[in-house]
Amino acid sequence: MIKQNIDQIASVLNSMDNWDQRYQAMMDMGQKLPVFPEKYRTESNIVRGCNTVAWVFAELNEDNTLRIFVDGDSDLARGILAMVRYIYSSCSLQEIIDDDLGWIVLFGLDAKLSQVRLNGLKSLIKLIKSFALAYQLKVSKK
Numbered sequence: 001m002i003k004q005n006i007d008q009i010a011s012v013l014n015s016m017d018n019w020d021q022r023y024q025a026m027m028d029m030g031q032k033l034p035v036f037p038e039k040y041r042t043e044s045n046i047v048r049g050c051n052t053v054a055w056v057f058a059e060l061n062e063d064n065t066l067r068i069f070v071d072g073d074s075d076l077a078r079g080i081l082a083m084v085r086y087i088y089s090s091c092s093l094q095e096i097i098d099d100d101l102g103w104i105v106l107f108g109l110d111a112k113l114s115q116v117r118l119n120g121l122k123s124l125i126k127l128i129k130s131f132a133l134a135y136q137l138k139v140s141k142k
Helices: 002-014 019-031 075-088 093-098 102-106 115-140
Strands: 054-060 066-072
Touching: 002 019, 002 075, 002 102, 019 075, 054 075, 054 115, 066 075, 066 115, 075 115, 093 115
Parallel strands: none
Antiparallel strands: 054 066
């Protein structure tokens, strides 16, 4: 599933003529995010390393996939958060844990994002992977 999600986003981004359009497409994704529940807007759910404030939280769905909640205080941050949320949506916990992050290079984000934003992106992914690992351990104990 993760490959399909990555391919879909790559298709959208590659259809754009320039990076201004790609950034706009990401920001458009961010505008469609569901409302982030206030109960998850806590210090422990803040993504460290971002140049803006960003939050992430994940719950385990009945099918052992993650329901990921994200929010940020800038349009581009929300766009990046939405893109990552989409990539990992409907993916198995193991797929999330095993993701090699090659899509960061595929999308060109390694070359176009500032170092601070790139660090924030990697911190976000690390947090999502930690949710996946924690839930996987919980499921395996059942």
